[in-house]
Amino acid sequence: MRLWASLFLMGFLVVLGVCLVHDVFAVTYQDAAGQVVDADQALRNAFNTVVVAEQQGANVSLLLSRLDGAGSDLTLAEVALAAGDYSEAISFAGACRSEALSVDADAVALGNDAAIVAGDWWMMVVFSVASSLIFVVVLFFVWHEFRRGYLKKVMASRPEVTA
């Protein structure tokens, strides 16, 4: 009798435990909606960073196609949220957020590389302008010397008038 009572008690505790665990880990609408909002914000931040990288001269076409994928995940998360499938919504929102953060980091690196290249371009501009100026100055001196030599030669070859 005591054995049956023990078994019954154990079974009851197991069932109770399963119910409690379900309650503790159950995903609510608020959880899922919060994740979707976070993913949306991460996507916007990533796009902002991509545009900055583009302005620095980076080629961002690959990053844009990755954002497209993240955007599709966000749409699927919203669809799942509207359908009441909160676990699915969290899963897609997580995928979107993760990809958006990765794109954000890559855009920063790409932008920095582009800024270095842009710096090289400025060096080239400075070199180009400076070399033009030096060329003009040197040419001016060459002209000055040539003119002096030319006049000297002309004066020397001028026939002298004798009385």
Add this chain to the structure above:
Amino acid sequence: MWSLNDWKVVFVAVGLIGVLSFSSFSVVLFARAPAGEVFSELYVLGPGNIAEDYPFNVSMGGVYTVHLGVGNHIGSSAYYEVDVKFRNSTDRLPNATSGEASPLPVVYRYRVFLGDGNVWEAPLSFSLLDVGFDRNVSSVGRLDINGVVVDVEKVSSWDNETQGYYYQIFVELWRYNMTSSSLRFDSRFIGLWLNVTQSF
């Protein structure tokens, strides 16, 4: 023998050629093509990816496909949302002049990240579900868009003039504004009229 003036012309020519050669690097870096008109485009093509054979007479359960397209000509990358909405003939349309979007709920959304000068295209497949007819009124309960089923609950009365029950599936173009960190209606929308018929 050349005169001093002849030599002067030679030096000036050499000087100009030299300056142009050295500064050509800078000219290439700073030369930009004149900017064209800045705009975004939104279009819908028929099932064959050309501007014909748009679905018009539709019935419950039939699957209809059109192709949506967005073009970016704003001079930099852009983040667009293409919102699909569904209305009957009395629901309000967006106002392109005042830049006011339709207040109707979005039934499907595409998110598009597009580089300058690029075009995006995607299919939009839809199917009307729970369609009913009662005297001079028809109703559409749900809409299946790209495999996603959404409640719409729309009713349309018989139109004596054009002889049909009319609904419209339309898309609005929204563009992300970096300054306000929000998406704004880009004053562009396009719609397809649908005449719902009874299937036999």
